Amino acid sequence: MALILGIETTCDETAAAVFSDEAHILSSVVATQAELHVRYGGVVPEIASRAHVERILPVIDEALTKANVRMADLSAVAVAYTPGLVGSILVGLAAAKAICVAQEIPLLGVNHLEGHIYACQMIHPEPVFPCIGMVVSGGHTNLFHCLSATELELIGSTIDDAAGEAFDKVASILKLPYPGGPNIERLARSGDPKAHDFPRSLMEDGNLDFSFSGLKTAVLYKAYGQNTRRSDRELPDNEVADLAASFQHAVIRVLVEKARRALRQFDVKVLCVGGGVAANGAFRSALEEMAKREKITLVIPPLALCTDNAAMGAVAVEKFRRGEFDSLDLDAAGGLLRRH
Numbered sequence: 001m002a003l004i005l006g007i008e009t010t011c012d013e014t015a016a017a018v019f020s021d022e023a024h025i026l027s028s029v030v031a032t033q034a035e036l037h038v039r040y041g042g043v044v045p046e047i048a049s050r051a052h053v054e055r056i057l058p059v060i061d062e063a064l065t066k067a068n069v070r071m072a073d074l075s076a077v078a079v080a081y082t083p084g085l086v087g088s089i090l091v092g093l094a095a096a097k098a099i100c101v102a103q104e105i106p107l108l109g110v111n112h113l114e115g116h117i118y119a120c121q122m123i124h125p126e127p128v129f130p131c132i133g134m135v136v137s138g139g140h141t142n143l144f145h146c147l148s149a150t151e152l153e154l155i156g157s158t159i160d161d162a163a164g165e166a167f168d169k170v171a172s173i174l175k176l177p178y179p180g181g182p183n184i185e186r187l188a189r190s191g192d193p194k195a196h197d198f199p200r201s202l203m204e205d206g207n208l209d210f211s212f213s214g215l216k217t218a219v220l221y222k223a224y225g226q227n228t229r230r231s232d233r234e235l236p237d238n239e240v241a242d243l244a245a246s247f248q249h250a251v252i253r254v255l256v257e258k259a260r261r262a263l264r265q266f267d268v269k270v271l272c273v274g275g276g277v278a279a280n281g282a283f284r285s286a287l288e289e290m291a292k293r294e295k296i297t298l299v300i301p302p303l304a305l306c307t308d309n310a311a312m313g314a315v316a317v318e319k320f321r322r323g324e325f326d327s328l329d330l331d332a333a334g335g336l337l338r339r340h
Contacts, residue, residue, distance in 0.1 A: 021321065117274055132262045138179075191246070210258065279303045
């Protein structure tokens with residue numbers, strides 16, 4: 001059995017995991033940075049990269065210890081190199097390369113988004129490919145037609161804000177703490193999702209792209225008016241709850257409808273969903289209802305595999321089995337995913 005160390009630092013989670021060449025997870029460790037970014041209402045790239053430098057070695061050591069594995073037992077190192085924040089990615093990439101050189105073992109580059117979708121395969125007893133893959137997070141909102149774990153065709157993406165980013169920005173508008181997603185979801189439980197009919201953009205037939213910027217602005221105007229400063233008005237708790245519930249409802253309606261369209265358009269019967277927003281309970285419930293109506297198989301990982309982690313780097317075992325290793329010249333490729 002070959003053992004692989006996985007490293008993930010594409011955004012603000014410093015993560016490491018140990019898994020076998022059969023994608024069996026021996027350990028998974030995640031050090032979150034949420035407390036560092038609270039005061040800014042979002043991830044600050046400079047702070048994130050500095051925090052990765054401080055945490056990367058302790059996190060790797062903990063992952064090895066929990067797996068009862070020595071560095072000398074490793075057969076390869078898998079590291080997420082795209083897409084994401086370049087400064088953050090470079091920290092993980094440097095650590096991975098150093099281990100590869102010291103142990104004389106190969107390097108496996110991991111696409112972060114492929115990892116999110118592969119997390120679905122890791123928990124599903126049957127092959128999930130071909131499938132429609134959906135990644136919904138703070139940095140990404142994408143739809144893929146997935147022929148295999150590493151053959152992904154981008155068929156839809158956000159043209160502005162990612163869904164998770166919209167959650168964070170709306171939370172800031174409603175004066176809720178960061179991270180916004182869990183706080184919006186919590187308040188939405190006591191609110192009326194039909195209190196406000198917020199816009200749902202790009203819903204014309206055949207369109208698989210997303211746009212949440214206008215929705216975010218609609219929440220701002222509904223809460224404070226177009227000419228009122230946020231500091232001039234305090235929103236009653238029930239109004240905040242209704243705004244949160246209506247916003248969440250609008251986002252979920254768009255996400256679920258686009259997934260349904262993609263399934264029909266590509267005549268695929270499996271939907272795999274990953275990313276931090278997939279931890280939202282209302283979103284998961286709406287997907288389950290749609291899957292029953294459409295008679296398709298829905299695969300969503302448990303919460304620990306939805307948010308950023310290194311265990312999903314087990315997608316690298318596909319390359320490992322084929323002997324497709326990367327050069328130590330592998331560079332970080334940051335940014336958001338866009339079709340060319």
